[in-house]
Amino acid sequence: MAVPSNLEPLRRFFRRHPRLTRSLELAVLPFEASSKKLAFGCKMCGxxxxxxxxxxxxxxxxxxxxxxxxxxxxMDGHCEVVPGMMCVWVKAERRSRWLPWRGAILRVQPALDWSLKGSSAWLNVMIGGRQKESP
Amino acid sequence: MNRPGPFPRFEDVLRSGMPIVTCEIASGDGADPQDIVRRARLVRDHVDAVNVPDNTAGVVHMSALAAAAILAREGIDPILHVTCRDRNRLALQSDLLGASALGIRNVLCLTGDHLIHGDQPNAKPVFDLDSMQLLGLAAALRRGRYLSGREIEPAPDLFPGATENPFAPPYDFRPLRLMKKAEAGARFIQTQITYNVARFAAFMERVRDLGLDKRVPILAGVAPLRSAPAGRFLRDRVPGMEVTDAVLRRMEQAGPERARSEEEGIRICVEIVEQLREVKGLAGFHLMPIRWEEAVAEIAARARLKPARLSLAAPVAAVARSETAADGGVPGLDGSALHRSREHRA
Known part of the structure; x- marks a missing residue:
């Protein structure tokens, strides 16, 4: 994920204080999970x-x-598995056209790190380095 | 017809720039290797490589890796389908390594049909990686590293390919997805079965605009229908498959009599091949006879589909031969495929 480099001091702080980070995550999680679930149907992949x-x-x-x-x-743009659901990628492609950074959809995304499932994506971005390299 | 010799490497055949023919055979449904061998022998003289599907449509069959190994033993160059549906990244890495050890180089990296349409829909779908990440994985193994970063000695010799379906929405995104796959490491592309030639031509136009036909050889998928009900089944029950009304009408007009409807199915397939020859930027054709391997010889003869490896008898002379072929000697595609492949990235 593209993160500005000026986050580095903050990241160092988080890494130096893992217990504080964990407490912060526990405090953030309910808010992050409920708001993202409501807005985007978030599955908390982290x-x-x-x-x-x-x-x-x-x-x-x-x-x-x-x-x-x-x-x-x-043919109608619906999912092959759940016929009642619009394909998320049909929606994603349509919506991405409205974004100023629409080229981002062309980036090849690395494999999911399943060890991060259920953790706070917001904190993971701020901490950085929790994501391991994969294909 | 004189029998072609052993199969050269599919990668070398692609690089020659000659029009390619590949064919998919049905998976084995029992423990008898002769079933696979019989199907392969029906098509082997007409193709450059034989695709071995991996639990098609989520229905259990014999392991594709085993079937591909049987073909390799027969002297045929197999294209092994590898899907992400049934295996996590550990199993995929060991399978790719094992494939290379068994002499299987060509791996078609697929996400895989969801098993909800298969015979055991209550199984756990895996989908740890997707086709794009699987392509990246094959490239990483080729470079001599596991995903963990651990070194592989010697590295597997893999030639990864991918698929694209121009007939499923979002249509505008399909050429871009092909571009993503080329970037992820796909070295050849095989498409979904073409019945709607107009849509395929529109797709290829965008692909040419993006310069993708010069980066990666694209084989157009074609398949004969055996009967009108088979056509309706494909249209209604196989998601992502577009069977046009015009094609279905012709199949229905042919009537229920088997010989007549099969004849019409082959005729339509040959016509589609002829129409696709007008589409620029194609490197060849990929036949998917759907358990009807007997039809391949007839289609190949009528559509004048000839495997490129026949013109590669002497590998050293390959380049010189394709020069002369460009003057109009080859009964296959137009010269665009030749020009494309010579520029084709190694």
């Missing part, structure tokens, strides 16, 4: 890429695809 996927949570996809739609999207 590594938010909403801004790069047209403000549409890709984790709502039954295949949890973070790099674009699968080949099974129905």
């Amino acid at each position: 590594q938010c890429i909403l801004h790069e996927t047209g403000m549409t949570c890709p984790m709502g996809c039954p295949k949890t695809l973070r790099n674009g739609p699968c080949g099974g999207v129905r």
Whole structure:
């Protein structure tokens, strides 16, 4: 995730105080989880890429695809697995056109780090370095 | 017809710039290896590589890796389908390594059909990675590293490919997704079955605008329908498959009699191949006969589809031969495929 480099002092602080960070996470989590769930149907993967996927949570996809739609999207744009649901990537592609940074949808997203599931994505961004390198 | 010799590496055939033919055969449904061998022998003389699907539509079949190994033993160059549906990243890494050890280089990296449409819909779907990340994984292994960063000695010799479906929404995003796949490491592309040639042509126009046809060879998927009910099944029950009304009408007009409807199915397939030849930027065709391998010989003969490897008898002479072929010697695609492949990234 693109994060300004001036966060570095803050990151060092968080890394130096893991227990304080953990307490902060516990305080932030209920608020983050409920607000993001309400607004985006957040699944708390802990590594938010909403801004790069047209403000549409890709984790709502039954295949949890973070790099674009699968080949099974129905002719009406609905999901192959849940016929009543619009494909999240049909929505993501449409919405991304309105964003000033619409090119972000073309970035190849790395594999999900499942060890971060359920943690606070906000804090993970601020702490940095919790995400390991993957393909 | 003289029997073609052993299969050269699919990568070398692609690089020759000649029009390519690949074909998918049905997976084995029992423990008898002869079933796979029989299907493969029906198509082997007409193709450059044979695709081995991985639990198609989420229905359990024999392991694709085992089936591909059987084909490799037969001297056929298999394209192994690897899906993310049934395996997490550990299993995918060990399978890719194992494939390379068994002499299987070509791996088609797919997300995979969801198992909800399969025969055991209550299983746990995995989808730890997606097709894009699987391509990245194959590239990482090729470079001699596991995902952990640990070194692989020797590194597997893999040639990763990918698919694209121009017939599923969001249509505008499909060429961009192909671009993403090329960036992630796809070295060849096979598309979903084409019945709507107009939509395919529109897709390819955008692909050419993006310069993708010069970066990665694209094989257009084609398949014969066997009957009108089969066509309706594909349209209604296989998500992401577009069977046009015009095609269905022709199949219905052919009537329920088997010989007539099969003849019409083959005729439509050959016509679609002819129409696709007009579309610039294609590197060849990918046949998907859907458990009807017997039709491949007939389609290949009528559509004048010839495997490129036949022109590669002497690998050293390959480049010189494709020069002469550009003058109009090859009964295949137009010259665009030739120009494209010579520029094709190594």
